Structures are given as C-alpha cells and as structure tokens.
Amino acid sequence: MAEGMKKGMKRRDFVKKVALGGASLFVLKDxxxxxxxxxxxxxxxxxxxxxxxxxxxxxxxxxxxxxxxxxxxxxxxxxxxxxxxxxxxxxxxxxxxxxxxxxxxxxxxxxxxxxxxxxxxxxxxxxxxxxxxxxxxxxxxxxxxxxxxxxxxxxxxxxxxxxxxxGSSGTRQLIEIIRSGAIGHVREVHLWTDRPIWPQGIDRPKDTPPVPQNLDWDLWLGPAPYRPYHPAYHPFRWRGWIDFGTGALGDIGCHAFPLPFLALELGYPTWVQAISSGHNNETYPRWSIVQYEFPARGNLPPVRLTWYDGGQRPSPDLLKDLLKGETIPDNGHLFIGDKGVVFNGRLLPADRFKDYQPPAPTLPRAPQDxxxxxxxxxxxxxxxxxxNFEFAGLVTEVVLLGNVALLTGEKIEFDPATMKAKGYPEAERYIRREYRKGWSL
The missing domain is CATH 3.40.50.720 (NAD(P)-binding Rossmann-like Domain)
Structure with missing residues (x-):
C-alpha cells in the first residue's frame, strides 16, 4: 500500500453522537x-x-x-x-x-x-x-x-x-464488547469479502439482443444513462457495472462497516485511497484494497480501516501467533487492540479470554432477533x-467514498460540509451522478 498500516493503543467510551456531524444511533420517537x-x-x-x-x-x-x-x-x-x-x-x-x-x-x-x-x-x-x-x-x-x-x-x-x-443480538453484543475495552485500544481494523461473485473487469457487450417480453428496459435503466438491453446486465449481473451497481465494496461494505462504526464511533474519514486491478470505466476492478483513515474522536485515537475484496485478504502475519495453523477464511473482520484482537467474533488469544464474561447489555435488542x-x-x-437511514446513510456515504477513490485512482479527502473532494473536482461525477432526463430526487 502507498501508506503503511499502523497499530494503535487508545479508545474512549462510546458516546451517542457520531463525530463530525454524524448520525445518532437511534431516531427519536415522533x-x-x-x-x-x-x-x-x-x-x-x-x-x-x-x-x-x-x-x-x-x-x-x-x-x-x-x-x-x-x-x-x-x-x-x-x-x-x-x-x-x-x-x-x-x-x-x-x-x-x-x-x-x-x-x-x-x-x-x-x-x-x-x-x-x-x-x-x-x-x-x-x-x-x-x-x-x-x-x-x-x-x-x-x-x-x-x-x-x-x-x-x-x-x-x-x-x-x-x-x-x-439485527442479531450477537452482533450487538460484539459492539458492546469492543466498546468496553476488552481488547484494549484499537487503531487497526480489517474487513474482507470473497465478492465479487459476478463479472467485473470486463468490457461492454457489442451485440444488442431484443428486450425480453414483460421487461420494461427503460424503467429498469431509470436514472442511469441509456444503453441497449443485454443479459450481461440483468438479472443480477448489474452489480459489477459502474452505471448500475456499487461493486463488491457497496454490496458487502454496508454489511461490514456498521460494526466498526458503532464499536469505535467512526464518522467521516480524513482520507480514502485504493489500489486495484484497474477498471475500464465500464465495470469495477476484479480486486481492490481500500484504506480509510479516520481521525481522532475526542480521546479516541485515529483508526486505519482496510477493506479487501476479489480474493485479497489481510496478511497472515497479523494473526500468525494467534491462529495456530488456522487459515484466514474468505470473509471476515479483524480488530487489533493492544490487549487482544477480535477475529470473526472471537476474542484472541484464546487463553487470555477463556473466562471472559461479556459486559451487561447497553444496546436494545431487536424483537425476536x-x-x-x-x-x-x-x-x-x-x-x-x-x-435507520440517519445512521445507515452515514455509513453508506463513507463506504461509497471508497468507490470514488477506486474510480478516480486518487487519494480522496472528502469535505462532508460541501460534499466535495478537496482539490480534486474530477471526483464530483462519482460523488453525485448526473440523472437521465425525466428522473430526479
């Protein structure tokens, strides 16, 4: 990576507002x-x-x-x-x-x-x-x-x-465990997925087969730029196409990022940058590694979050003394603290946490999980x-900034107040797309 990874030592108790104008965890009853x-x-x-x-x-x-x-x-x-x-x-x-x-x-x-x-x-x-x-x-x-x-x-x-x-109680308990300081001060988080499981790194098809009966292709395109129908896009394969989907990061990032966001009180990043197999303005890369640097939040130190997809994974060296021969699975998360780690929901080293008791619940549980x-x-x-959309919207903004970095090939410093990439106006088209005539919010 262009910049090295850091291991860290500090965190503070959770507060109920995300930094930098971020979201409340829960909306008020109205x-x-x-x-x-x-x-x-x-x-x-x-x-x-x-x-x-x-x-x-x-x-x-x-x-x-x-x-x-x-x-x-x-x-x-x-x-x-x-x-x-x-x-x-x-x-x-x-x-x-x-x-x-x-x-x-x-x-x-x-x-x-x-x-x-x-x-x-x-x-x-x-x-x-x-x-x-x-x-x-x-x-x-x-x-x-x-x-x-x-x-x-x-x-x-x-x-x-x-x-x-x-929605699971297990996920909410894990948030509480990390917040409690069980693994100490966290500066480093790794998230990875086996996606994409659809085609990426391919060019636009040149043939134009007829639109299937009972498919309204113009409505399917919606606000996206017009192009002829092709089964390369619909059904399901659309996610890898830049005009229609958000790639592996958009697909799984919105599953994976809420855990560190809530556990570590993350808001907007200082910068985002990416390396990848490259893209052709049609489909997302076959693989990518995206790094997000989050600033200090009160007494919480900066956090470096690294995302991997397309077969990329964290270095086995990060866990070589803890896994004792286990391999890193195709999907997962890793929080590195100065007193231990959380690896796919497990607290390691195992001998240190064998008698560990989770803290009393502080988050409400979903009814019937x-x-x-x-x-x-x-x-x-x-x-x-x-x-809720206040929290999920913040997470989605940050996740999709990774795609801005991927598609521009630039280190993105995002100003949340203006919604601009500082010093890089070319990123605007990826932050806010142009809608096709007849479509608006």
Whole structure:
C-alpha cells in the first residue's frame, strides 16, 4: 500500500453522537413515525422489486403477518413467483404510478431493486410520508445517501437498511464488547469479502439482443444513462457495472462497516485511497484494497480501516501467533487492540479470554432477533431501528467514498460540509451522478 498500516493503543467510551456531524444511533420517537395503518393491526406494504431479493423480502414480511397490497417490478418474468403467491396484490411496472394510485392505501414501502434505483424509489415513498425499508447499499452514490438521510429526518418516518446481520443480538453484543475495552485500544481494523461473485473487469457487450417480453428496459435503466438491453446486465449481473451497481465494496461494505462504526464511533474519514486491478470505466476492478483513515474522536485515537475484496485478504502475519495453523477464511473482520484482537467474533488469544464474561447489555435488542420485525415495530409504534437511514446513510456515504477513490485512482479527502473532494473536482461525477432526463430526487 502507498501508506503503511499502523497499530494503535487508545479508545474512549462510546458516546451517542457520531463525530463530525454524524448520525445518532437511534431516531427519536415522533408522532409522525407512528403507524397509520388499518385497525386490524397490520401494515399495508408495497414492494418496489418483486423478484430476486424482492421476492425473499416479500416472504419475510408476509411471515410476520403484514398485508402485501402492491407489487411493482420492471420485469414481470422475474416477479411471476411473487404474483402467483399474492394474487390479490395490485401489480405495477412503474413505482411512480403505484405511489400515485395507492398512496392512500399504503403504509410502508420496501425497495429491493438494483442499486442505481434505490434512492429514487425510496425518496419518492418517504416524501409521501411512507415508512421505508431499503436493501443495501442504501444508495448508488454519496450524494444520494445524504439526501436519503435528510428526507428521512424531515419526514420522520420509520426506516431500515437491509443489512440483516445488524439485527442479531450477537452482533450487538460484539459492539458492546469492543466498546468496553476488552481488547484494549484499537487503531487497526480489517474487513474482507470473497465478492465479487459476478463479472467485473470486463468490457461492454457489442451485440444488442431484443428486450425480453414483460421487461420494461427503460424503467429498469431509470436514472442511469441509456444503453441497449443485454443479459450481461440483468438479472443480477448489474452489480459489477459502474452505471448500475456499487461493486463488491457497496454490496458487502454496508454489511461490514456498521460494526466498526458503532464499536469505535467512526464518522467521516480524513482520507480514502485504493489500489486495484484497474477498471475500464465500464465495470469495477476484479480486486481492490481500500484504506480509510479516520481521525481522532475526542480521546479516541485515529483508526486505519482496510477493506479487501476479489480474493485479497489481510496478511497472515497479523494473526500468525494467534491462529495456530488456522487459515484466514474468505470473509471476515479483524480488530487489533493492544490487549487482544477480535477475529470473526472471537476474542484472541484464546487463553487470555477463556473466562471472559461479556459486559451487561447497553444496546436494545431487536424483537425476536428479527431485523424485519424491528422495522415493522418501528412503523407501528415509532420505536427505533438499528440501521435507520440517519445512521445507515452515514455509513453508506463513507463506504461509497471508497468507490470514488477506486474510480478516480486518487487519494480522496472528502469535505462532508460541501460534499466535495478537496482539490480534486474530477471526483464530483462519482460523488453525485448526473440523472437521465425525466428522473430526479
């Protein structure tokens, strides 16, 4: 890496506000956030995205007993299974028409589309006063994440980003353990994934096959620049394409970053830089390593967070005296403190922590350890969620700054007040994308 990694020694007790204008962990209860649903005690939920991940979410909320009242998908072939399971739900291609037609019949909206249409659908729903659950990454670009935070705050609706692991008591306990100082002062964090599991480092296809029946390609493109349909993009393969997805970092970063953010009270980084296999302005690199330097926060020292994907991993030397022959798995996290480490949820060295007792809980737990139920409860009562858009939006902004560094090849120093990369105006197009005519937030 261009700059060396540091090991560190200090931290302070958790405080409830993230530094540098960051997010509160929990939103305050407000009358506007309390449900407006029917007297039968069930939410009326509409879904933007009814195939793929959307189909799985429909099943999750149906299991909780909520009303599935509308299903919207630009590809009715993909959505066919959901249509069959819920024949009484109204069907739409265009979420804008669905919201126009049914805004008085909908309490909440779940968004599970490709990354590049998360924000346009979620913001439209929130502006109508609807509670919103949006899959990760929360948005396609940094600016959209800021808008999502602001609109959610203005509208006072219940929100949740779909990083399901944050709903588990085990994750929340791990946050408490790290905060308690069990492994001492932490200056170094490593996060890694086996993604991408879709094509990256490839060029745009040159052939132009016909658009499949029951797919509205123009709606699928949404705010992205126009290009002809090709199965190289849809379904699923879109995540590796720069115009549509956020690559491995966007996909898994919004799962992985909340743990160090909450455990170490991280806010905006001082700088972000990356090395990678390179990109061609079409798809993300085959592999990348991204470093984030976070500043001191009160008595908390600076933290160096390093991200790895595409088969890259932390050096085995970091753990050679602790793992005793174990190999580093394909996915994981590592917090290095001066009294020990946390490695994929384990406290090491094992002999030091064999009698360790976790601290008493300080974070609320999701009802039934259920991430989805946590949001439903928030819709109905005005209670809090762990990954509300204020917090999840901040995390998404920071995660996606890594993509800005990847795509520009520059060391990015981001000013959160102006949302500019200091001294590098060329980064603007990656911080805030231009929308295709007819689309806006």
């Amino acid at each position: 009358a506007r956030a309390v449900w407006s649903y029917q007297a039968n005690n069930k939410l009326n939920i509409a879904f933007v995205g009814a195939g793929g991940r959307g189909a799985a979410l429909i099943d999750e909320f149906a299991k909780l007993g909520e009303n599935i009242v509308a299903l919207c998908d630009v590809d009715w072939n993909m959505a066919a299974g959901s249509f069959k399971k819920f024949p009484n739900a109204k069907r739409y291609f265009d979420f804008r028409k669905m919201l126009d037609d049914m805004h008085n019949q909908i309490d909440a909206v779940v968004v599970a589309t490709a990354d590049h249409t998360h924000a346009v659908a979620s913001v439209a729903a929130m502006k109508l006063g609807k509670h919103v659950y949006c899959e990760k990454p929360l948005t396609y670009c940094v600016w959209e994440a800021r808008v999502m935070r602001e609109v959610a705050k203005q509208q006072k609706v219940a929100t949740q980003m779909g990083n399901q692991g944050m 259920n991430h989805y139920l946590e949001w439903v409860q928030a819709c109905k009562t005005g209670s809090s969620t762990m990954s």
